[in-house]
Each structure stands twice: as structure tokens, then as C-alpha cells.
Amino acid sequence: MNADQFKSEMIDLLPRLRRFAISLARTGPDADDLLQDACSTALLKWGQYDSSQPLDRWMFRIIRNHWISEIRKRKVREGEGQVPAEDETIELSVQSTVVEKLAAQQICQKVSSLGADLSQPLLLVCAEGFSYKEAAEMLDVPIGTVMSRIHRARKLLLTEINVQENLQ
16 A cells, blocks of 8 residues: 555545544544544554554554543643533534434433443444444453443433433
């Protein structure tokens, strides 16, 4: 794979990469910064990419590693740069009606409220279509942990939806 092919494939992945960045950062601006840093790193180190492996896995791992570094930096700065979770943006899909937009926003809020340990595997498997094994490799956890977290996330989401429906 040459540099131009690499860039082209990476550009094709940008929407998926941004969704993953949002799942980590919880806000559009932070996700955009995270994605920009990850893409810069990937472009600088594209020669290290093993073209026998899927590019999306490599990029997801870079994004995740950058996010872990960012969290560590924020802890050192004692919380500076934190943005409230309520200020997040929606990137699930382009909706045509107001009702669909509100439903998508509610889903994003519910998934975001789960926390990163539950939302990351849920989004990788359910939204991005990765297998449990692939998600486990990307998140550096055992496959059983991914399965357990997805089960807990789904259970929590269903409970929250049922509670909300009973209130209406």
C-alpha cells in the first residue's frame, strides 16, 4: 500500500472514526480534536501499518490510545478542559423528521450515560459491526468482558426505556 492509497482509505473511514471519537470524548469539539490528533499520528506512522490487517482496527486503536493519553493529561491538569456531557453532538445519522431527530438524541444521551466502559463495546459491536473478538482486541480486554459489558449496557438501556415509558 502506498501513501496515497493509505490516505484514501483513511478518508473513507472518517465518519466511522468520528463516531468512535464521540463515544470516547462525549463532545463534538473534543472528538474532533481527538480525531485530528489520531489522523496526524496515523499519517506520520503510516509506514508502520500492516496492510494485511483492516485499517479501521488500527485507526480505532490509535484513537483509543490518544484518548487514554488525553484523560491522563486532564488528570494532571486537575480537571481543566472538562466539558459537560450534556453538550454533546449527535452523529448517529442524518434524520428527516423532528421526531426521528429527538429519538436519535435520546438514544445518544442514554448510551452516553452508560459510561465509556459500557458504551465503547456497545458502539463497536452494535453500531460499527465489529465482532466481539475484534472489539476485545481493540479495547485490550478479554472477549468475555466485551460480552458482559454489552449485555449490561443493553440491560441498562432497556430498564431505562421501560422506566421512561411507565412515567409517560
